[in-house]
Amino acid sequence: MANIKANTKSRIQDDKRELRNKSTKSKIKTAMKKAKETKTDEAINNAVKLIDSAVTSGVFHVNKASRLKSKMHSLK
Numbered sequence: 001m002a003n004i005k006a007n008t009k010s011r012i013q014d015d016k017r018e019l020r021n022k023s024t025k026s027k028i029k030t031a032m033k034k035a036k037e038t039k040t041d042e043a044i045n046n047a048v049k050l051i052d053s054a055v056t057s058g059v060f061h062v063n064k065a066s067r068l069k070s071k072m073h074s075l076k
Contacts, residue, residue, distance in 0.1 A: 024059045044072050
């Protein structure tokens with residue numbers, strides 16, 4: 001545990017971000033699996049939407065998101 005107050009706060013913030021990022025990644029993985037199984041436009045568009053939101057929140061890098069979206073669009 002950190003002795004400095006700023007480090008303690010930083011640790012708490014890191015834990016919150018980690019939980020938020022994990023849940024976002026989990027939602028994206030689930031949506032991608034569903035899109036692969038069903039191959040419907042609705043499921044694919046939902047997965048792409050979640051990937052885009054992950055980029056804006058900083059969970060994924062732009063290039064990784066582009067790669068994942070390309071993978072989703074190739075399912076059609």
